Amino acid sequence: MPPDPPFAAPPPPPYYAVIFSSRRTAGDRGYAAMAERMNTLAAQQPGYLGFESARGEDGFGITVSYWASPEAIRAWKEHAEHLLAQEMGVREWYEHYDVRVARVERAYGGPTGALHPPAWDAIGGAGG
Amino acid sequence: MPPDPPFAAPPPPPYYAVIFSSRRTAGDRGYAAMAERMNTLAAQQPGYLGFESARGEDGFGITVSYWASPEAIRAWKEHAEHLLAQEMGVREWYEHYDVRVARVERAYGGPTGALHPPAWDAIGGAGG
Numbered sequence: 001m002p003p004d005p006p007f008a009a010p011p012p013p014p015y016y017a018v019i020f021s022s023r024r025t026a027g028d029r030g031y032a033a034m035a036e037r038m039n040t041l042a043a044q045q046p047g048y049l050g051f052e053s054a055r056g057e058d059g060f061g062i063t064v065s066y067w068a069s070p071e072a073i074r075a076w077k078e079h080a081e082h083l084l085a086q087e088m089g090v091r092e093w094y095e096h097y098d099v100r101v102a103r104v105e106r107a108y109g110g111p112t113g114a115l116h117p118p119a120w121d122a123i124g125g126a127g128g
Numbered sequence: 129m130p131p132d133p134p135f136a137a138p139p140p141p142p143y144y145a146v147i148f149s150s151r152r153t154a155g156d157r158g159y160a161a162m163a164e165r166m167n168t169l170a171a172q173q174p175g176y177l178g179f180e181s182a183r184g185e186d187g188f189g190i191t192v193s194y195w196a197s198p199e200a201i202r203a204w205k206e207h208a209e210h211l212l213a214q215e216m217g218v219r220e221w222y223e224h225y226d227v228r229v230a231r232v233e234r235a236y237g238g239p240t241g242a243l244h245p246p247a248w249d250a251i252g253g254a255g256g
Contacts, residue, residue, distance in 0.1 A: 006188040007149060007226060017147060017230050019192055021135060021180050052149050054182040054190045060134040062182045062190040064147055070233075090239040098135060098237040102145050102230035105198075109226040111218040 008050030010066040013104045015049055017064050018073055022097035024059040029092045038085050045079070047072025059095075066104070073101060136178030138194040141232045143177055145192050146201055150225035152187040157220045166213050173207070175200025187223075194232070201229060 024031070042048055047068035055061030067073045076082060089097070152159070170176055175196035183189030195201045204210060217225070 006151070006186070007224065013228075017145075017228065019145060019147065019232075021192070023134070052188075052190060054184045054188050056182045056184065058134070060180075060182050062180060062192060064149070064190060094239060096135065096237065097239070098235065100141075100145065100232045101234040102232040104147075104228045104230040106229040107226065109224065111222060111225070
């Protein structure tokens with residue numbers, strides 16, 4: 001088992017990840033409070049499996065949220081309060097961001113033990 | 129187009145992402161030099177599409193590398209010099225880490241323009 005937060009602990013794959021890479025604008029501009037509110041709200045959504053986030057002193061950060069399905073991701077993206085936060089993100093908080101939606105196929109952890117040991121052969125045929 | 133580094137600029141999906149979440153041990157222990165060497169070496173591997181990394185003051189960080197296929201990821205994982213680095217990671221550098229291999233299905237950016245606009249319907253049937 002991974003340690004508590006900041007590590008997420010989704011179930012074994014498959015599941016989905018939203019990789020959100022961003023560079024913040026200068027100053028808070030209400031960001032910290034909204035981010036905390038969005039984390040709380042996301043955790044209440046159906047299909048939510050956890051999230052992880054790191055941001056360096058240069059303002060560049062990566063947040064990954066984990067979800068049971070693409071439908072769960074879409075529902076969260078279209079949540080009314082989240083739409084307001086996204087609008088603020090576009091207008092105020094981010095110099096740039098990239099969003100990637102990905103299907104997690106394998107997961108393992110260390111150094112104290114494997115979450116779900118590698119099984120390359122199982123996805124060897126999944127390459128494009 | 130996203131701005132230069134720290135943002136990666138892989139081609140349109142599908143492609144693969146390796147999400148590496150970790151908490152560092154205290155002190156450098158040779159980590160910074162090896163990380164720089166691994167970044168340089170990874171960029172020379174077939175199928176490498178870029179990487180992004182952020183680490184906060186609490187020592188928790190997320191690195192995402194992008195690859196053309198699972199085979200490219202496997203080849204990099206088994207690269208001799210990278211194996212040494214992984215061994216050092218287990219022994220010296222990480223209190224804990226999780227690795228997730230995921231297939232990126234959609235990608236878009238903002239606020240200045242979409243990399244690859246959302247197309248939910250295209251993956252609506254991909255959920256497990």
